[in-house]
Amino acid sequence: MSGKDIKFIAVGTVFFLLFILIGFFIRFYIKSEFSNIATMKDMETMNRNPYDASILIDTAIKNLKESPKKAEIITDVRTGEKVMALSFKGLSDPDTTREILHLMSVYGRKGTFFLPGIAAAEDAEAVQAMVDGGHKVGSNTLTGLKNLEEYGLEELVVDFCRTNNIIKVLTNQENILLLCNGTKYTPKVLQAAFASGNKKVVSISHYISYQSFSTYTQVLDYIKRLDDGTIFTIKLNGTLDEDEYVSVKKQDKPAVDKQPGIDVQKETKNLSEEERLLQVVEWILKALDEVQYKTVFVEDISQYNDPNFKRLSEQKQGELAKVYTEAHTGSKYISFKKPVQKEMGTKEIKRKNQIEALRKKNNGKLAEEIYTIYTTEQAVSYTFSGIANTAVLIDVLQKLDELNGKGTFFVTGEEIENYGDAIKSIASAGHEIGICLKVTETADYYSTCSSILDIQEKIETLCGKKPTLVRYAYVVNMTDEVLEAISSTGCKVVWQDLSFASSKVGKQGTFDQVLAYAYHKGNISVPRGYIVFFRMDFYEDNSLIGKLMVDFTKNRVDTVAYQDDIEDNGSSYRIKTLESLMNSSYVYQYPVPKTNMLSSVKDKIYPGHLKDKTNEGILEKLIQRYIGNPEANTPATLPGFSEEELSRLNTAGTFTDDKVIFLTFDDWSSDKPVNQILYVLKKYDIKASFFIRTEYMEANPNLLRAIALGGHDIGSHTDAHLPFANSQSFQGEDDVKSVFISLSEEEISSRKEDLWTSYNKLQSVIGDIEIDGIPALNKIFRPPTLAMSKEGMKAILDMGFTYIVSGDFSTHDYAAENAMELASTILTGIQRRNGSYKTLGNGSIIILHMSDDSDMPNRENDITAEALDIVIPKLLEEGYRFVRLSEYLSDEE
Missing domain, CATH: 3.20.20.370 (Glycoside hydrolase/deacetylase)
Structure with missing residues (x-):
């Protein structure tokens, strides 16, 4: 390893540590603001469901445990002012909703729309139009379920939080009212609502639907007889439910919306459901103007409350019920009797x-x-x-x-x-x-x-x-x-x-x-x-x-x-x-069931493989199982070893004189470079060894399995790409120099955990694959940055890895400008510090990468793939064979 390379690694390490410290500070700050930093995998999840409310739910459950506070109930108020709160529940089809908003604009009215969260997400344009029109949007729970008092606290929190999050995303509103259907506002419901961010819930006593009236006169009479201070709600989808009728005395007839065979009057009987709804909404807006009622948002109605004001008399309640019911039946009162059920037919x-x-x-x-x-x-x-x-x-x-x-x-x-x-x-x-x-x-x-x-x-x-x-x-x-x-x-x-x-x-x-x-x-x-x-x-x-x-x-x-x-x-x-x-034959089960894994692969990485060995036995193991690289052969580059021990280590980076070449690929990336590398290898019927950095692999397990099924070796390159020796810079006589130092016990422990994580991720994808009697997943390890120390080697072998392989020919292909440049490097050699060139030879282990050339899409061939397409036929002509490491290095300990 050249001084330039060591300097590069040292500077890189400093920036790496600085990056970790800055990242820790940023993460701590953002967490304090109840936010989250998305990893690449998180971004994939967000793409699938941008309304993820997991943070809100966790916070709400925590709030539940810390505070018994309950939401305030908003209902009709007592007032002498001609004011009511106009609201809507549910969503009609997009065209009808758009027409309703247009009518509201024409009549200069603002309202509160209580929407089920899922319906809101499905028609985000309608929600945006409501906000643009100056209306308020409230929660009607996720799907408009009833009897929520029967649900558990956490179930309620999940429902309320998910709905709130959808509405917040769509409207940027923070104070969201909650309206529950057919639900008793028990302490449990109110506590869940408050913890979820719904500081106020709404209880509504006056609902109407598209079936409620058939003439404008009926609507006008009904509006005239409403109490001042009423929260008045128009249902935008379907008929009224049992719990949505005005509560009045002396009920003896079926409710309007529940009447079988209602023969509406000519003004509405030939209209569709949506047309009738629009007609009723327009009549209501017209009646509000004629009676000169002021309308306010539901959340503002409590400002008009006068507890000393006398409510509507019982006689007026009866008159109101009469007007409402005679619109369809001519009866005197609204009934709460169970509606007549239509008898089911044979079908x-x-x-x-x-x-x-x-x-x-x-x-x-x-x-x-x-x-x-x-x-x-x-x-x-x-x-x-x-x-x-x-x-x-x-x-x-x-x-x-x-x-x-x-x-x-x-x-x-x-x-x-x-x-x-x-x-x-x-x-x-x-x-x-x-x-x-x-x-x-x-x-x-x-x-x-x-x-x-x-x-x-x-x-x-x-x-x-x-x-x-x-x-x-x-x-x-x-x-x-x-x-x-x-x-x-x-x-x-x-x-x-x-x-x-x-x-x-x-x-x-x-x-x-x-x-x-x-x-x-x-x-x-x-x-x-x-x-x-x-x-x-x-x-x-x-x-x-x-x-x-x-x-x-x-x-x-x-x-x-x-x-x-x-x-x-x-x-x-x-x-x-x-x-x-x-349904194709290419489909597989992920994660691979443990019962399907090869016995030679399953759960083979764990600490303790060196526990029974003496220090000399461990050293012998390191000597037998480490294949290093020519740039690391001194105590400054392989810390922990004495000069005598170093003389016994393999620092040449090769282990056979056969006329073979080992192609190896490190790291991870997207489909483009890997797919193209696989294509070029298949083109020449060549097998290689891939060392996988697994940190991001789980987001694309298909790609890893495709590599394995191509007949290639798969080994670990760690999960988080943490080196097994630390670099340290010091001021030399002429310039800044770097040396490598051993890892601390804490760092060794974290590296072992990382190795376990990496291997388990790999076996979850390819633990069942065997090619020509050889498992695709082996226990050959490629160290990140090729940096190594004695303690690092011991940690790797103690976890059960059988070989640590660096290699003798590091191409630095990630820095190549184009394929011809990289091909030239492979064929003519790598320039050393003294000006000479390190060329390929028998048993050379070529270190390549599967990294993306760019973070922007392009139609250019991957540089590494194209360089191999140039190099491989020339090396084949020279008599070289390309083989996998596993064909020479036994996976037995």
């Missing part, structure tokens, strides 16, 4: 029996949720939802044809009814049809099961094949009931590794904005088995999804392939349907 009974039988057969099993496909196949999957946007759909199908790819299209029951011909056409073109569920239609086991079975039957009729892959238009946290229903119908849930729909960017997002959101250093090139999701109905620009598809394919998929003159050279990644990708 409904058959469906119910089928669902119950499926549940029994499934025996409580929950559906698998898949985010990525564990496969070594050189393929990815593009998935889509939102086929109702036909302009985008046509563009997407055209682009897939141009890209020679097949996609998976998830469709809803509503889309099947309205776009059956399009779905049939998609399937006939070789694409796959999956099931897209709607949160509002799948709240429990029965409703989910029923929805899936209906969609399956319709798609099978249209396309001749029953779909088994299910998702929602957005990643949601599914209940066990929903997962049980999906499993009972023989389905799996498939999400994605990368979504191009970003609520942070918004529906008006541009190409550059979406790319800035979607791309980061973790996806320079696409990994094998990647699932990419496009919502065709998300962005206003109908050309955007097609452009994103083409850009991703061009810059993240096509760049993985090695460019040479051979057509269809086998290095390209294809775009396939989910089903074909998931």
